[in-house]
Amino acid sequence: MIFFNKIKTTRHIAVWVQTLFALPAIFIGVSSASCQLNEAHASGITISYQHSLEKIFRESNLGKTDTLPVIDVAKGEVASLQYIINGDKDITDVDVHFNSNEQNKDILSGARAYYEGFVRAMIFADKRSRDFLPAHDNEYPDPLYSFPCKQITANQNQPCWISIPVGANAKTGDYKCSVTFTGKYKGQSFMLTRRFIVKVYPVVLSKDDILSVSNWFAFETPQNEYKKTFKRMNAGADVPYNSELYWGYLKKYAAIMSAHGQNVFYLSPVHLVTYKRDGNKWGFDFSFFDKVAGTLQANTKLKFIEGGALALRGNGWEGNFRMLFPHQENGTWGVGLQDLSNPDVQQFYKAFMPALCAHLKEKGWDKIYIQHIADEPIDANADSYISISKFIRAQLTCNLKFIDAVQTTKVAGYVDIWVPQLDFFDKNAAFFENRRRSYNETVWFYTSAFPQGNYANRFIELPLAKVRLLHWINFKYNASGYLHWGFNFWDDNLLMQHKSGSDGLPAGDAWIVYPGNNEVLSSIRFETMRDGINDYTLLRMLQKQNAAAAQVLVNKIVLSYDNYNTDAATILAIHKQLLVALSK
Template identity: 25%
Template sequence: MKKIVYPVLLGLICSLLCSACSVKRISPEVTAYVVDNAQKVMKEQSLSYKENSLQINLAKNEYEGMQFILNNGMEDFKVKDVSVSKLTHENGKDFIGTDSITVYRQHYMYVDIHYYTYTGYPDGYYPDALIETKYDSEIYPEGFPVTKNENQGYWITVYSEKNQTAGNYTGEVTVVTDKKTLTIPIECKVYDFEISEDVHFKTYYGLFETNNYEGQMAQYYEFFKKYRMSSWRLPIEDMAPEEKYLNAAQTYATGSDITSYFVDLNGRRGWVEDPVFGKIYRFHNDFISMTNKLNAITPGKVYALTHDEPEHKGSADPNSDDFWAKGVEWFTGVANNDLPNVKTVITHDNKLPTFGSPAGFIRYTPDVWCIKPSNTVEGDAADMHANGKELWWYTCNWPVYPAMNTHIDSDLVAARLLAWMGFDYNIDGYLCYAATIMGRATNAANPDPNVWQNPYNYLDENGGGDPAGDGYVVIQGREGDGVINQNVPVPTIRLEALRDGMEDYEYLYNYKQKLNKIIADLGIDLDANDAMQMFYDALYNGTTDFDSDTQKFVFTRNDLAQKICEDVNFVYYITRGNENYDCGKRTIYVYSDGTQPVTINGKTVQGENGKYSLTVDIDETKYRNDFNITVGDKQVSVHCYPDIVSKSTVLTNIDDFKTQIIEANKRMSVSVENGKLIADFTKDSKRVNIPFEALTGVSDYTPYSHIRVKMETADGSYIPAGDMTFMAKSGASTTVSFKACPSGSVVDIPINDEFLDILKHSPLKLVFSYGVSNNTTILISDIKAIFKDVQIIK
């Protein structure tokens, strides 16, 4: 987990969504562009003139993808066939057969509605569904049509068998169009380790609307299992009789590749007459008996959701009989008592209740808290585990960027990083509330409910809605749908990224196991997590600050794989150190048995009791710094990326301007502490001011696109709708309105011409006003200016 706080590291979203070239390219003929598998390439996106070989690295028993993009800037064309040869090992004998390779066409969805807390992603056609090319050959016998100067992406998934020979393989992709035939070389490396069938990161994927034809529930259950994902329930009816439930558990859930399943509590409980206590609420005896038998078949895998975001459904008043936490204590308490072999789960759209808070008394009530990644507090997971509980993450319509999510317009690498962060933060599982919803919302601007055209699960009458892709990571192919014409689940590029993340989790698990063995053999006092921090440091600062530079991700994953394969009996890593570290320096540590000399970049390092360290200078002009380490005759390397502090600038250290801020808000109760402005709003006091003199971080705003502000409520309730106004002494102003949003959201203020004009005429203050009806305490913090090359603002 992140143990330090350091300058913000934001990757260029432009490198994902508008990558490689700012000049619109015109391909004079059908051209193939190779990109890595951690990014999405939009249909109208400009690409550079690069024709590299496709490269893929994977372990044994792993699926991994690669992609290329076709474009012709001069004329329309048709893709008649895309085929992949077998991949042949360098020994000339072993190979990965074509039956282990699947070719998909990327299907694009037009997205023009972005969740209101972040609107930086551009409108346009995003790749999502992955359609096997075998369906295209039936529906488009003359070839799939591609419009000139539009991209058409293809995704190739390769599977490496458990007994696959490690080493380098080569092959090629052949693309036949009506204009020309292209050949793209493939370079494949299979690492000399295996991903176990055991899944170590628990999951819940809600398979809604999957009872439309005979066998669909089982079909989708097995499909998700192939992606290392456990479905929400066993593939039977919710109220199925006990025998059917027990048979399903035995058939589907006994393997180590299934981590959990949930039983539905509806219809399983009620008020009964007790001879001692009178009328009591409890679960039915036959259900209690069945859950005990289920646990005997699948020990520790039986879960039940007792509350879904209860903080939004009960009263927020602790003195009310309807206080939401009292309802949790009562009902979850009944479930805990009656169903001792079922783990009770609560999804919670806030941080965990803390002792001393109004809801603190239920901190240890459920067996599992399931919270948003952005609401994670350091130490929560350790505390839950110390008390025999679990901590899971979930995502849905919120949070959005800069937090992690899996929406169509989100960074693809974010879906993959969910598992990396889950391992880092010691999270037990991930819940995707809905993975297969077929219903699509419509309004005047989006009248077509066709799942192949409409990406929205919810739209409102004002032109807004939930993010595209919320509610599904699979599209249900159906007979007669004109796209697949078969009853089959169709994966999305997001689902592929989620599976890749699950497999990356096993990389991390393998490496930690290796480190723990070496640490035990050496008999040293070292936490393996400290040695793994260097991987996380390369990719993110926290759950709301990840680097979208996919080159860094690809390199870091491959570096992790190489370290798993190394035959060494020592531990080594590079670290920043404590929270007050020097950005221009790092420290490299080596732990060995102390019998062999140690050098770092050719310099001999002296150690004591097998512990060696050297502080090195970081060249901040380099994209990446590499350091070679030798221990005896073994040579290894560590890497680090310089901290990029220029992508955003902190506008104010609020604590330094406490006096000025309080003076500017004489009409309301305001305090400043720990970097946050804390304002108590009432129906009579609805505005808080930040004097411009406190915004000292930037003198020239022209290189920046917007100001970003984080907002929270003290009780975790939604931020009321409101306005942000930048005002000059003359009275001139520019205002940006925002809708009600979850606590912890970031809101952006565009730096437009009006904003820049006010800067020329004695700027006075930044004013936040909210439409509050009751007393509300709002916390404002993390006020930053974001460079133009980081985000694209609508």
């Protein structure tokens, strides 16, 4: 929000005209019979700058900086920074306002400020990283809430996150900015201002060679009610299928995913199609699939539609894969599992795959549609994966590419887009580089509840640097995509347990956003992931100009697959060096 647009009136109106960096910023505020506390009289309140890679705990003692903060960005990036609010007495009704003037109004038009909420992590990675972050009462900052903040408890830090999207058409130069914090302290109103500079370089974030990014997301569908995620944003009330509210919530998912670099979207065709069956004859209605895919295409920078798995494990981790198969009970369609050897299953897919191909061609999606066979094949069930892949490929009437997360190399020849888990990628680096170079296949990587130890991941117990560096790993090891299964697989205790059901997943694995009141709330991890995705793009841009220079910079941060320089000052300095190099 822009401060001069927040006009409040009472019987007593006071108008302050403040000079910021020799440029006028006009705002109108409220006074009462008591005086407004300024810096000198609100000495019990501290508001100190902190960079965007620090996790700020309630008990952190990070000290103050006496230098004017400078945030370095390319055009198209987001300037991210934090402030820490602390008081020797309770502070209430805290709000944050951006002071706009002629010099900075263009970049501040989309600026947002949030206060960071805390979640209690109940489960951690079994294999701890050497840079594990311990927290008092296991409470970690993560969700981002819009101001105002009702209360900040005395002698506890309240971190504040600021995001300033810088448009591709922004002018190059130093933008002198400030934010004003208002609230009540010791029964009186206060107003304290903090200044910073957003330095915009003559570099525009490229729209080419962008990272492929997929966060699998849960939403209710007619065939799969595993997670009623829309309900959580609707005060616990069900959201009817095909209602205006339903599609409105899907658009909100699309908006926040797209704003954070996601361009690949997992949709299960088997669960999004309506069926008719007359003996061995099948009929397919793709209208619901079309509306979901069309909504995503209209509201994102869609790169790929990621067709969901056609098979799942039948019995445990080493179990062979079985086919998804639609069936009808008491007039209601559901999806179960059957063996590929079942004649009904074969008859279904002999009809379904050609129909899917024809429909993708009709919609113009056949070139951007990639298809999963089954998730995470391993050596023990690789043969069943291959059998299913052969069968499915034989039914195709279009040239689809196949993608899967893998933990085996035995499925070579049946995967076009390899997505190894990061540690498996590490152990089989030569294999994947050979598939990329010699077979013209694509390599991504994924993280989930694993790998653990010193590998980068999105666990809430890890430094934010390890979230950002995921995509420096993408660049260094020629992995052109990143996949994670957990965008929003929320459970019933979002702010207290931060795990998925009874699966015992490390906190931070199952979701990276939170349900708000008719909105999706971002997190400091999601903001940081977006910044890392933009880093990847900058590295690719420099690689085109000077490949050796790009490699030198990434090698200073990513030492190996599980060894990194996570010093925040170094990462931000290297980011600045990227911008300087690209400015030449």
